[in-house]
Amino acid sequence: MGAQWKQAGREAAAHKKGQVVGKLVREIMIAAKLGGADPDLNARLYVAVDKAKKASVTKDTIDRAIKKGAGLLDEKIEYEAVVYEGFAPHKVPVVVECLTDNRNRTAPDIRHLFAKGGQLGTPGSMSFFFEHLGVVEATHTDRSRDPEADAIEAGAENLEPLDSADIPEGSQGTRFYTGLKDLAHVSKWLKQAGWNIAASEMRYVAKNPVELTGKERDHVVEFLHALDDHDDVHHVYAGLK
Numbered sequence: 001m002g003a004q005w006k007q008a009g010r011e012a013a014a015h016k017k018g019q020v021v022g023k024l025v026r027e028i029m030i031a032a033k034l035g036g037a038d039p040d041l042n043a044r045l046y047v048a049v050d051k052a053k054k055a056s057v058t059k060d061t062i063d064r065a066i067k068k069g070a071g072l073l074d075e076k077i078e079y080e081a082v083v084y085e086g087f088a089p090h091k092v093p094v095v096v097e098c099l100t101d102n103r104n105r106t107a108p109d110i111r112h113l114f115a116k117g118g119q120l121g122t123p124g125s126m127s128f129f130f131e132h133l134g135v136v137e138a139t140h141t142d143r144s145r146d147p148e149a150d151a152i153e154a155g156a157e158n159l160e161p162l163d164s165a166d167i168p169e170g171s172q173g174t175r176f177y178t179g180l181k182d183l184a185h186v187s188k189w190l191k192q193a194g195w196n197i198a199a200s201e202m203r204y205v206a207k208n209p210v211e212l213t214g215k216e217r218d219h220v221v222e223f224l225h226a227l228d229d230h231d232d233v234h235h236v237y238a239g240l241k
Contacts, residue, residue: 019231024052025065026099026234029077032069035184043136043187043200081234084110085126088223089117090216093129093239095204100232109230117223129239130204134183137162138195139173145194147174154189155182166198173198177205206239 027048035042039049045066052062067073082103084096100106114120139162140147151159155178162173174195178186180202187200212220220240228236 019229020055021052021057021061022231023099023234024048024055024057025061026079028052028062028065029069030079030081030099032066033071033077037066037070037072041188043184043191043197046191047197047200082106083123084114084120085123086114086120087118088238088240089219090210090212092210092212092220093126093206094118094224094227095126095130095237096227096233097235097237098230098232099234106232109232110227113227113230116226117219126204129208130206130237132180133157133203133205134178134180134186135199135201135203135205136176136178136183136187136190136197137166137173137199138176138190138197139167139171140195141171142194143170143172145172147172147176150190150193150195151176154186154193156186157182171196203235204237206237209239209241211241 028045031042031045031048035044037045039046049062049066052065064073068075069077071077078101079099080101080103082098082100084098086094086096088094096110098106098110111120136156147159147161151174154176156176157179158177160175160177162175167173176186176190183200183202187197191197217240220238224236224238224240227233
């Protein structure tokens with residue numbers, strides 16, 4: 001879950017924009033580090049660059065992030081991935097992925113955020129509630145295309161339709177689930193088959209999401225927003241419908 005919310009004032013808006021750009025640039029660097037500097041051969045990088053362009057990140061900033069991540073500059077990429085697990089209010093399971101250049105700064109901040117109504121767990125404590133999978137979200141302009149057949153051919157393990165709000169008019173959309181090691185192969189196959197890749201990443205997918213309503217749900221969403229707003233937080237996954 002990575003929702004954003006309205007903030008009053010120009011300073012708050014500017015801070016938020018800078019924060020979003022920072023997270024997009026970090027994702028580009030990590031994607032380039034893991035899969036190489038060519039977006040055509042690196043689905044994760046392709047998606048990250050596309051998101052950055054839509055957020056009006058400059059071409060120079062994108063190019064520099066790719067080169068830095070791929071080790072083509074003298075500067076070394078110093079970010080490491082750190083995962084925190086625990087419960088949001090009302091026992092909703094949560095996994096928080098961070099990209100940080102200072103674990104000693106990030107850890108106490110995340111502990112403080114969990115202390116506000118949640119409960120921080122130990123590494124692996126939420127593994128019962130989530131599956132760690134590769135996820136490819138894609139759309140196709142050919143509405144007669146058979147996503148199930150393509151999933152089999154690509155090597156995906158499962159699939160489900162995307163929400164209609166996420167599908168361009170005149171297209172169909174599918175979310176393909178893969179094993180972690182198969183993510184790059186499935187993304188590449190789908191792209192070659194004419195699918196427009198909107199997301200290609202590893203995610204924690206809730207097995208049995210909790211359904212809450214009213215003030216309880218609002219309480220959980222507020223907690224998740226606070227986590228997501230931290231500069232070092234890259235993704236927040238919650239077992240919430």
